Structure formats: C-alpha cells, structure tokens
Amino acid sequence: MGWAIALHGGAGDIPHSLPPDRRLPREVGLRHCLDVGIAALKAHKHPLDVVELVVRELENYPHFNAGKGSVLTSSGTVEMEASIMDGKSKKCGAVSGLSTVVNAVSLARLVMEKTPHIYLGFHGAEAFAREQGVETADPSYFITPENIERLKQAQDANRVQIDYTQPVQKEAKDAAATIPNGDSQIGTVGCVAVDSEGNLASATSTGGLVNKMAGRIGDSPIIGAGTYANHLCAVSATGKGEAMIRGTVARDVAAVMEFKGLSLKEAAAYVIDQVPPGNAGLVAVSSTGEIATVFNTTGMFRACASEDGYSEVAIWDSPLK
C-alpha cells in the first residue's frame, strides 16, 4: 500500500476522430498535471495539498473547462465553481459564481479553512476572495476563442451542451476551420489522492455547462455530488451536473463500499451504472491505494499513477500508452 493519484479533465462524448491538434494538448496537460501530483506525493505532501495543487494546474491549463478555458454562460460570461474535501476530517469547502478568481479550488480551500462556513457563492465569494488577497484577473482572462465558438455553436443548436456532446453537424467542411467535430465542449477537472497513511482528499473545479443560464450551479461544488472524501475513499465526478446531483454520485461510491462491502472498482462501476448512459464519469482512490476510473460516456480525459510505478494517461477505454 502506497500513495495513489487520479485526475480527470472531463467525461463526455469525446469522438475517436478527435483531431490531433485537439487531442495532443490535452494529453500533454494530463501528463504534466499527473507529474505535478506525483512529485508532490513523493515529497510527502498531504493529499489535500496535492489535489489543490493539481487542480490549480488543470485550472490554469486553457484546454480544460475550469479556470482559464472555462465554457461560457448564455450571456458570454464565465462563472466558475469548485469544491474540495478532506477525507479524515470530512471538512470541506466550496465556491460558485466566480468571475475573476484565477484558482477557484484555492478559494474553496480558504472557505474551508478561514471561514465558519462551507460554501460561498457569487458576489459574496468574490468579496471574500478580495479580502483573502487571492490572485484575481479581469474576466476576459478566462475566456478563450474556442469557448466563444462553442457558445455560438450551442446557441445555434439552441441547446445546453454537456461536456463533450458532439455538435450538430452543420457543414461537412474543413474541420480545422471551425471547432472540429465533437470538440464542442471540454470537461470539468478534478483530482483525488491518497498517501501511504491512508489520508484521502478530493477536489473538483469547472466552468460548468456551455450556454448555461447565469446563476446555474452544477454538481462540481456540491459535496456528495461532484466531490466526496471520507476514511474509505475520495471521489471526483464529471458529466451532466443535473444527473450527478440527483444521483449523489460521489457520495454513493463510498456508501456502497461501506454498506454493500464492494471494492472501490466495483462500487465505482455500480454507481456509474445507475446514472443514465452518456452522462457520468469519475475518478476515485481508496484508503488502501486502489484506483478506479469509470465512465459511461464515450470517453473521459484522465491520468493516474500509484507508488508501485503504475501510471496511465487515457481518453477512451484503452490507455494511450
């Protein structure tokens, strides 16, 4: 039994035909973030620090739907949310409706550690961010051209798109000229980690759904839905927020392990199976160093590693290498 870490960049209908210029930057990002996490665990950092560190990296990376690179609301703005949870103490922190905070996950941690509350949203969260002196940026910092295009596509198609749903094919033209087929959305990010003492932690961060209503909150900041950690396991989920909320996905993995005696992998599979197909994915680690990455979508951007030397970066069912 040693340390283990798993992280994701979102689950969804990621087509196998995803062009290299869309796939490779994400692979690079996943590998880089995995390395950051591994180094931190090797340096004996507490899993809570590790997941925060890794999710910060994922937020800063513009190719994932969190922090910079967040998808846009129907008004063309960014509203970011995140949550973090410590397994042993079950202390947690969450934030929603952020528009200028560079690292939502770090603000969530500050809510957990510096306030008597668990969850702050919108103007109250922004005010708290300023009090705490966290790094902020102009709202335009978070907006990327790809996301402006995604919003336009979603509004043209007039529907709310979840991470990775393939867009309606309007023209079979040169895919490179517009956002290539299938890459309409990019996913939520998250990280779970366990150290050799069984300390567990989880964190999840996102810009939400493309073309969401202003003020819409998804599963990522909701303890028990997108994020959960206790003495048994740590879970970070991704997919259609509304399905994860009603399915209390992250919480149920631990519940099923505890009450039905399932292993981490069995529990993760069981829970994902309960969610309508095409809607969910998760990464999880257990107190004994097991890893589970399960999804009922076409793919899930993910990476994981454990102390015994195992490591994997993958998008679809088979690892990339």
Added chain:
Amino acid sequence: MGAWAIAVHGGAGVDPNLPKERQEEAKRLLTRCLDIGISALRSNLPAIDVVELVVRELETDPLFNSGRGSALTEKGTVEMEASIMDGPKRRCGAVSGLTTVKNPVSLARLVMEKSPHSYLAFSGAEEFAKKQGVEMVDNEYFITEDNVGMLKLAKEANSILFDYRIPAVGTCGAGAAMDSPLQMNGLPISVYAPETVGCVVVDKQGRCAAATSTGGLMNKMSGRIGDSPLIGSGTYASELCGVSCTGEGEAIIRSTLAREVSAVMEYKGLNLHEAVDYVIKNRLDEGKAGLIAVSKDGEVACGFNTTGMFRGCATEDGFMEVGVW
C-alpha cells in the same frame, strides 16, 4: 402501501429557556401547516404539491427562519434558499441567494420543472424568477424586528469570541439571552435559533417528496450557502423515502445527512425508523442536527441530537403529534 403520511419541522436546536408563549405559537403554526397538508392529501394532491404548499405556508408566516422572518446576513439583509425533490424520478430543484422572491420553495420547484438545470442562485435565480412571473417583493418585506434584534445579539456574541468555537461566558449586557451554555455553530442557542423549515410527504400512491427552506445562519457572510438547498444534504427523496434536515449546516453537509437515510435503507435494508436512528446516532459526530422523514409505506419518523426540534407529524390512520422537546 396506500396510506399517506406527513411531517413538518421548524428547526432543530431549541433554546431550553424559550418562553412558553413562543413554544405555543410554534405549535399552533405547525398544527396549522399539518392541517393544510392533511387536507391536501385527502384531496389526493400528489406528494410534490403537498410539500410545496406546506412549505409556502411556513415561508409566509414570519415565525420561523424562512421567507418572511428569515435570519439576517451580516449586512442586515435577507438571502433565502430552498430545495425540493420528488422521489419517484428523483427530480430536484434548488435556489440560493434570493432577496425578492416571496416563496423560495416555489421558485425551486420552477427550476426543477421549467429550466434545464437543477440549481440556480443569486442574480441568475432572481432573473429566472422575473421571467417566470413569481410573486416578488422588496427585501424589507422579509425582515422582522425580532431578527434585527437577534442580529445585534449575534454580532455582540461574535465580538466576544475570537474563535467561533470558544464557548461564550455570558457577559456584555446581552443579559438573560446568553444564560444558556448551549451552543450551536459557535453561537449561544438563544441567538443561533436555526428554525429552518421543511416538509416531507408520502401520498396514497406511495410517492415521497421533500422540501426545505431557510434564511440561513444568523449573521452569515453574504453569499454563504448552507445545507438547505443542497440535494443530499438538507433535502432528499427517492422511491423509498423523503427527508428534510435542519441544524448545523456544516454537520449536515459533511454527513450528507438526507441522502444517508435513504442510503442505509437502500444498501443496508434498514426500515425508516432504524435508518433515522442509525444516521442520527452515527453520522453526526459532534454536529448538532435533526431531520424528519417518511417512507413509501406510509411511515413517518423524526430524529434529532439537539435539545428539541419544532416538529409535527400525522398519518392517515388518525395519528397526529406536534412537539418541541
């Protein structure tokens, strides 16, 4: 199956020194709400309609901490939140940060039924409310004199406490209100008074529903979201049961309390009463909270580890009870 049951609550954690008239007032309100719910059930209204109806009544009455009569933020304003869940398909809706919507629980229901989302908050929620044409009022409508006084006490209590967990030794002219050593969320119980409201119902068809509504923590930071709008924490309903929780928000969230009741029924095969007992005994650690629950088989249960919980419950066979302790 085939028997209805209903339970309502007005908060877990009651000041043992609460004046008798206040206790009687609370019991009258709970009774009235139960009667409204029972009437609706007898007219065959589905569970989801009944919980909304009853919680609307609780929000409109200024006595408890929801809608009118909500606790105040540190700024002296009101920010309300609520959630509602329909057991059969586990549809849900939630709202937070409302300042002008007269009945938050009804907006939560509209989020569930008229939006593609499950949870809307702050100005986005208010905009949605406008578009839906729900009744809207000035923020002042929700503020009561009682709560203005409570906020003052809460601020005084906090000025004594460096760490919000250090017990206050009653001083500083707050007088009799500070005599009780009981604390919740770091505040003396007389000031904390959670009084979140909620209702759970199972109708004759065995459908369960739950709804919870609140103004939140007295003297809370603006923007603070508690457990009441969080599905799985303050509210939950499934094919098996409907649950609404109240008490220390942090404790309820960390233990995903409402979901827990249903989970132990589903995964451990406990019945409703066993599940409620188990969860209250084993899931709260030092946290203080309470809950009401109904099962698809027409049972009703409540549990709390606080000193008292304002509650009422009734079943189709004529059983009815309203209590504080």
